[in-house]
Amino acid sequence: MKLFVLVPSAIAIAAVAGCTQDGLVDFDAAMALIEESNEAVLLEEKPEGKAEMSGYLGFGVLEESPRVAPLNGENGPLEPLEPITTEVMFPEEFHLGRANVTADFDANTLAGTASDFKTFGVEIPDGCESPGCLVGTETGSLGGTLDIGGEIRDEKGLDFLWSANGNLIGQVSGVDDPFVNMKGRGEFYSVDGKLTAVGSAEGFIGEIEETGIEGILAVQE
Numbered sequence: 001m002k003l004f005v006l007v008p009s010a011i012a013i014a015a016v017a018g019c020t021q022d023g024l025v026d027f028d029a030a031m032a033l034i035e036e037s038n039e040a041v042l043l044e045e046k047p048e049g050k051a052e053m054s055g056y057l058g059f060g061v062l063e064e065s066p067r068v069a070p071l072n073g074e075n076g077p078l079e080p081l082e083p084i085t086t087e088v089m090f091p092e093e094f095h096l097g098r099a100n101v102t103a104d105f106d107a108n109t110l111a112g113t114a115s116d117f118k119t120f121g122v123e124i125p126d127g128c129e130s131p132g133c134l135v136g137t138e139t140g141s142l143g144g145t146l147d148i149g150g151e152i153r154d155e156k157g158l159d160f161l162w163s164a165n166g167n168l169i170g171q172v173s174g175v176d177d178p179f180v181n182m183k184g185r186g187e188f189y190s191v192d193g194k195l196t197a198v199g200s201a202e203g204f205i206g207e208i209e210e211t212g213i214e215g216i217l218a219v220q221e
Contacts, residue, residue, distance in 0.1 A: 025118045027136030030056040035132035040189035046154045051103040051195050053219035057114035058096035061173040094120045101219045110150030117142035143169030159187050178205040195221040
């Protein structure tokens with residue numbers, strides 16, 4: 001499977017389906033599914049009907065230029081998203097919430113929400129080369145809800161465009177009750193026989209768009 005490469009202090013977004021336990025935000029489960037998805041099979045044909053997916057969506061603050069794959073295929077075939085590699089590093093402060101997303105392949109739409117955000121301090125142990133070995137320690141929480149939407153495309157290969165936006169209650173990188181707005185591109189995969197959608201996004205927090213964000217989305221049926 002392919003994902004955007006994350007760089008030190010970049011935002012990571014992970015909406016990972018099927019990994020919530022008793023309504024709790026599970027940092028380890030989210031990271032494990034992201035790592036597991038690296039070997040997933042890319043879907044080339046669009047499924048039919050609707051798929052209900054749930055999991056996590058998280059974010060942090062971008063301090064370096066984002067590495068973002070093209071959001072369209074106007075100049076030729078769609079360019080695959082970059083895989084997560086041993087260079088992946090997460091920001092020291094990572095906000096992770098629960099997400100529920102419906103993929104309607106007949107209407108070519110994605111729709112859902114993310115809420116119940118928790119803030120984690122992230123440590124990268126010596127020798128850690130993938131998300132599965134990151135250590136997250138809960139340090140706080142955020143209220144509010146982000147709306148998730150998107151468009152499924154299959155003209156030049158199966159992929160989707162997606163966005164997440166809304167107001168959160170609390171403080172993020174010195175911004176009180178920030179407005180969060182991001183958009184990006186993703187692809188569909190099969191992980192252990194389960195439909196999985198993974199993508200990345202970039203955007204801003206705050207009404208005047210001063211603080212940049214970047215991330216990963218990964219939802220599973």
